[in-house]
Amino acid sequence: MPSVELEEETVQRLDDLRVDDESYDELITELMNIYETSELTLFHSGD
Numbered sequence: 001m002p003s004v005e006l007e008e009e010t011v012q013r014l015d016d017l018r019v020d021d022e023s024y025d026e027l028i029t030e031l032m033n034i035y036e037t038s039e040l041t042l043f044h045s046g047d
Helices: 008-017 024-045
Strands: none
């Protein structure tokens, strides 16, 4: 499994976004889904 090292500031920002006992995996997956959705929206808005 790959390993990722994060700066303390990044960890603090992630902690600020976490809800209840949400895992980092769940949070990162949610952020990636939001990013992908917004990317698709921007791509299609030019049509």
